[in-house]
Amino acid sequence: MAALLPAVVALVACVPATGQPPDPAVRAVATYSVIADLARRVAGERADVVSLVPAGTDPHTYEPRPDDLRRVAGASLVLYNGFNLELWFGRLIAGSGTRARIAVASRGVTPIVIRDPLSRYHGAPDPHAWMDVRNVIRFYVPNIREALTIVDPEGAAIYSRNAQQYITELEGLDASIREQVATLPAARRKLVTTENAMFYFAAAYGFQVVGWIYTLAPESEPPARRITELVERIRRERVPALFVDLTLNPKLMERLSQETGVPIRGALYIDSLGKPGSGADSYAGMMRANVEVLIRGLGGPGS
Ligand SMILES: [Zn+2]
Structure with a gap:
């Protein structure tokens, strides 16, 4: 019995008194x-x-x-x-x-x-x-x-x-993602988002990044020239829709939408997953949600 005791003690030590599973x-x-x-x-x-x-x-x-x-x-x-x-x-x-x-x-x-x-x-x-x-x-x-x-x-x-x-x-x-993007005419695959966060996505899946408001992290006041040039590019490129980032304040994008007459057609998960139950609460779910929003917003089937 005495020989068994240390093993028993060690086992007990693994299971905290609260009934929690072992570490x-x-x-x-x-x-x-x-x-x-x-x-x-x-x-x-x-x-x-x-x-x-x-x-x-x-x-x-x-x-x-x-x-x-x-x-x-x-x-x-x-x-x-x-x-x-x-x-x-x-x-x-x-x-x-x-x-x-x-x-x-x-x-x-x-x-x-x-x-x-x-x-x-x-x-x-x-x-x-x-x-x-x-x-x-x-x-x-x-x-x-x-x-x-x-x-x-x-x-x-x-x-x-x-x-x-x-x-x-x-x-x-x-x-x-590739299959779904293929349903969207190349001329409509144009991205304007709150942050310059879509370059990897664009390069991988055949989109063109037309512009953005914030360059890496929300700046308190983005340079006026960036916004003026963005307004011109949105018009010149005939961008079908604008998108906001779910982690960032949408106010400036709303102003941009008013100024250009191009609608905001959805919000993207980029720097964060969605909340539990949102369908975007996993990496795969967030990417699926983004593609759905982009295809619908830019004028693919069912838009
Ligand atoms: Zn970011």
Whole structure:
């Protein structure tokens, strides 16, 4: 009996008195909801994944809270997008004193460079690489799988299987986006959105980015020249519709719509998933919702 006792004690210690399940193999923190969803799909039940930036909130200008510092300090893995999406990330990590493994989900992506001489981000990499599903298949998912495997080698086979299944699903998503976009005449595939966040999507799926209001993160006052030029381009390019970003204030786009007479035909999920139950509360769901809004808004079938 005495020999059995330590084993029993060890078992009991794994199950907290509250009846909670045993500790997860990995405590992962993702900076925002898109990365958190990818990580949950790869990790399955083995990791507890939390997102710092809540769904519906802009991740560029987010201000980390004391709770976030505590979560990062207690994490074994921290996942972030990189390419300066999270302008606050360095401060957060330094302030938390965390010893977690830190992994950049976009590692390996060939960045699209921001072209806007009116912005201080001119020449910097555009962070919105997840808007091309192929980047998620080739880089984000493998990077997350690798990071989880390093932190929790015993879960390697599970992460590998989950990643493979998810990649198959994402290949289907990518193909279905292409099929749907093919129904939209090329001359109508024109994008005007609140942020300059659609270049990866446009390059992947055959759209033209005509213009935007904010260059990387909402500026308090976008340069007047950018807006004047945008008004001209919307007219010249005969843009069928304008779109707003769900995480950003739509006021300036509404003014642009009044000035040009071009309607706002929907809102896009770019820097955040939708709220639970919205249908866009997963990465795949958000991409499907966006494509539906774009096809309907720009004048595809059923519009
Ligand atoms: Zn953005």
